[in-house]
Amino acid sequence: MFEANAEVFSDRSLGYVQDTFEEFEREAADDFPDHELWTLAYDGDQLAGWVISAEEEDGVADTPWVGVRPAYRCQGLASALLRANHAQLLDHGITTSGIWTLAENPTGSIALYESLGYREDTRQPRYRKPV
Structure with a gap:
């Protein structure tokens, strides 16, 4: 998961900072302990895509990680993973799912999420400055 996450997100100049393995492992264990809310897709022993969710409060989940490795993109995998x-989430009594993305994400995440019924709820400002 660590290597796949780094492959998917670290090649972008959108502010992603790669954690150490230990930081990644600690965050996954602390923030996403219920692996029954993780949805993973494999091609043999290769992790192809994932959706990681966690229950934030009664009936509400946060889904901060949705990733599909480049070789598996544009084949409907992200949609299938999110539907699964x-x-x-419903099997665990969770009726609302929140997800966030960057408006400038080049992979079309906004269109994907909207096609699955997500609607913009909150917009957070993003500041940049050349140094």
Whole structure:
């Protein structure tokens, strides 16, 4: 998961900072301990894509990680993973899922999320400055 996450997100200039393995492992264990809310897709022993969710409060989940490795993109995998994740959330009594993305994300995440029924709820400002 650590290597796949780094492959998907670290090649972008959108502010992603790669954690050490230990930081990644600690965050995953502390913030996403219920692995029944993780939805993973494999091609043999290769992790192809994932959706990681956690229950934030009664009936509400946060889904901060949605990733598909480049070789598996544009094949409907992200949609399938999110739909499967929604079913898992419902099985656990979670009726609302929150997800966030960057407006300038080049992978089309906004269109994907909107196609699955997500709607913009909050917009956070992003500041940049050349140094």
